[in-house]
Amino acid sequence: MVQIKYLTLKLERDNIEKIINGDKRLISRVITYVENNEDNKHDILKTLYKYTGKAYKIGITGPPGAGKSTITDCLVKLLVKEGFKVGVIAVDPTSPYTGGALLGDRVRMTDSSLLENVFIRSMATRGSLGGLCKSVNDVCNILDASGKDFIILETVGVGQSELDIAKTADTTVVVLVPESGDSIQAMKAGLMEIADLFVINKSDRLGADEILTSLKNMLHLRNPGEDKREIGVIKAIASRNTGIEELLAEITGHGKYLKTTGLFEKKRCKQAENEIKEIVNSGLQKNFWNEKNRNLLEINLKKIVDKETDPYTLSEELFGQ
Helix, strand or coil: CHHHHHHCCCCCHHHHHHHHCCCHHHHHHHHHHHHCCCCCHHHHHHHHHCCCCCCEEEEEECCCCCCHHHHHHHHHHHHHHCCCCEEEEEEECCCCCCCCCCCCHHHHCHHHHCCCCEEEEEEECCCCCCCCCCCHHHHHHHHHHCCCCEEEEECCCCCCCCCHHHHHCCEEEEEECHHHHHHHHHHHHHHHHHCCEEEECCCCCCCHHHHHHHHHHHHHCCCCCCCCCCCEEEECEHHHCECHHHHHHHHHHHHHHHHHHCHHHHHHHHHHHHHHHHHHHHHHHHHHCCHHHHHHHHHHHHHHHCCCCCHHHHHHHHHCC
16 A cells, blocks of 8 residues: 555656656655556656657667676666667566566576666566567656656567567667577578577577578568668677677667668557557457456356357357447
């Protein structure tokens, strides 16, 4: 009750000012409130929404162990050094048993989290099939409203089921390592769809040149769609802070390209469309599974298993309620 009582004050002008000015403690509490899906979370987000739209969103994804957290840490330090305010959303997978997550990125980015103009939030996927959890757009909006110039989204991994990052980020960076060569074919379709640029991390290892050549050959066969820009492939050694300046230059270059060609506005419109669909779908699901429909489902489960009825008939009956 104390938390709810505190957060009912969030719409007062002084608290809005605190969020806009980057009050880390209040931002953290509001994010927790929104993550927990409290009843009036939309009131918070409605109030803050007019202050959003300034932050540039960078997605960092790739297979586990590729060094995404190290690259993110280096990027954050470089951006802060250049005078920018940075927010980081690091998403870890959720345990199917406890619903919790290790949230290890907070540990791996300890140095960055202590910087004045940096806010790092570790989040659990909480059952989301994609690399991003369902409330990531809401958290992005909160950090955007708090005055962040860049928001970095670091996801669980990469694959066919983890393309959500491209729907949220303005620039998507796929991180690979030399050992990823054998798995590129399996990831190819997803990579080609979401990557705005590639980073081959740990490029001092054997096989870095081979994967570089393989990627460039694949990119020549890619259907560019509206984005005609050549996708960059950068070699880096994040543990030595090598290649990070080149990575940031590629990211900012991609951002300028999007804005000069009009693709940035199109991308933001698509992001807004996806966000609205997510809000509507969540609301429909929440309202649909009322007590009456849940009871009807439970009553008929045994009948479905015994083949006395079928899932399709029951679904039609549920929709007809």
